[in-house]
């Protein structure tokens with residue numbers, strides 16, 4: 387138990403009704419989770435307003451309420467705290483409640499449209515190889531050193547983040563790598579965390595359903611760097627046209643990385659093949675098992691970050707050469723019939739283009755490239771035609787299918803995707819709503835040496851339709867169909 391006063395340390399309070407010298411058991415922002423002696427923080431959401439649930443929280447035992455508007459009728463046994471912004475207050479309270487765990491380890495945040503999971507996961511792998519205890523907060527999974535937990539968000543809410551960081555403290559974790567999504571920044575999920583460093587990957591089209599414009603999306607990402615302390619490093623991809631904008635107002639020490647521009651950390655691709663990349667990182671050569679130009683950027687960011695965190699260069703290069711690809715990120719298998727199947731999480735136009743260009747750079751032009759792709763429902767609709775155009779322009783054949791339809795009609799999503807296909811590419815496309823059938827058809831269409839790309843769901847092990855998730859794993863399914871075809 388901890389006092390409400392201690393939890394509120396550093397929170398700017400507008401009005402206090404009642405005592406802050408009460409003992410508190412837990413903090414919740416969801417009334418349904420509140421129990422006796424908890425504090426309820428009322429947050430205005432995207433769907434409903436948490437202020438509507440203050441009475442529900444009190445009837446479940448809340449001893450205190452933190453809110454932006456104090457209810458007209460108050461109860462004398464409850465303490466009411468009015469703040470300017472509840473989600474900001476929640477983040478600071480969460481950190482205080484768990485003993486400010488981000489101060490007891492070196493925390494690095496990775497932000498940008500694509501590459502966050504790859505970079506954070508590879509940094510986790512690398513620092514494990516270097517013998518440290520390491521933490522990871524990612525889209526794919528959460529790791530408290532060797533203990534694995536499932537992830538629900540790319541960047542969890544502030545209570546969840548701090549709870550895991552506290553567990554990491556208890557396990558003696560020294561470094562933690564986390565993804566910082568634009569939703570996370572916008573909703574103040576990472577506010578109040580002490581970062582040792584921040585990495586910017588790139589910025590392209592995504593989440594324009596949530597952020598009203600590209601400029602707003604960019605400025606939200608930039609806020610992460612604006613809030614870094616002067617003790618931190620800010621590492622940016624200077625080849626990206628928004629790379630320098632990210633660091634415009636940061637107090638952190640600035641570093642850049644690039645393949646094309648002048649930068650503190652430079653890489654050059656010497657070879658780009660199906661079995662890996664030969665890279666020159668500043669002035670050292672290294673073989674990595676990852677594929678494609680975009681991974682050269684990811685590897686360079688990892689190299690720079692690890693050096694900035696103090697790893698010794700020769701040792702670092704050896705670990706980099708041992709890194710293994712991240713689940714669902716260019717994960718591939720080659721069947722006995724020499725058909726290559728690649729599963730990749732490309733669910734944005736930019737990522738899809740990168741993956742297809744990478745494959746086209748490597749393949750000889752006699753082979754077919756068959757792409758299976760869809761777009762998620764209840765997500766940014768404007769990316770659909772763009773992805774339709776890219777998939778059909780850069781593949782030999784395309785099967786449009788469902789991703790996670792969520793509450794939308796799958797056929798309607800496919801219609802939106804097809805609107806982007808240019809007339810001359812139409813003959814290359816077909817649509818099969820059932821994703822399993824689509825993958826099966828791709829396998830049947832493939833000849834020896836052809837390549838199948840299954841894009842959009844990567845590591846996901848489910849498909850979500852109308853709120854129900856059923857088991858679905860692209861990699862397992864394609865592996866099974868390719869095996870059946872051999873008989």
Ligand SMILES: CC(=O)N[C@H]1[C@@H](OP(=O)(O)OP(=O)(O)OC[C@H]2O[C@@H](n3ccc(=O)[nH]c3=O)[C@H](O)[C@@H]2O)O[C@H](CO)[C@@H](O)[C@@H]1O[C@H](C)C(=O)N[C@@H](C)C(=O)N[C@H](CCC(=O)O)C(=O)O
Pocket residue numbers: 415416417418429430431432433434435436437439538539540541542543567568569570
């Ligand atoms: C759009 C979005 O980001 N929504 C997040 C947000 O929920 P919300 O604002 O919609 O919440 P709401 O339903 O309006 O409720 C408002 C408040 O009332 C409370 N409430 C509500 C009902 C009730 O009975 N009692 C009660 O107290 C809720 O707990 C909440 O505090 O806050 C919730 C709590 O932190 C999140 O779980 C939820 O994530 C939803 C599930 C989600 O799908 N988020 C995705 C879009 C997301 O965050 N993705 C990013 C980026 C992915 C990427 O980079 O590609 C991520 O970081 O994962």
Ligand SMILES: Nc1ncnc2c1ncn2[C@@H]1O[C@H](COP(=O)(O)OP(=O)(O)OP(=O)(O)O)[C@@H](O)[C@H]1O
Pocket residue numbers: 498499500501502503504505525540565567587588680681683684714715716730731732733736737738740741844
């Ligand atoms: N540096 C990069 N630049 C562009 N595309 C990339 C880069 N790294 C990975 N990709 C592509 O984007 C896809 C998603 O990569 P990753 O999961 O690392 O990104 P993310 O930023 O974590 O995405 P999310 O926001 O969904 O969590 C990969 O499957 C790959 O196709």
Ligand SMILES: N[C@H](CCC[C@H](N)C(=O)O)C(=O)O
Pocket residue numbers: 540733761762763765789790842843846
């Ligand atoms: N973090 C992203 C992932 C999208 C993955 C794609 N498979 C989909 O379901 O749309 C989102 O929630 O928008």
Ligand SMILES: [Mg+2]
Pocket residue numbers: 502503504524525526540565
């Ligand atoms: Mg991710």
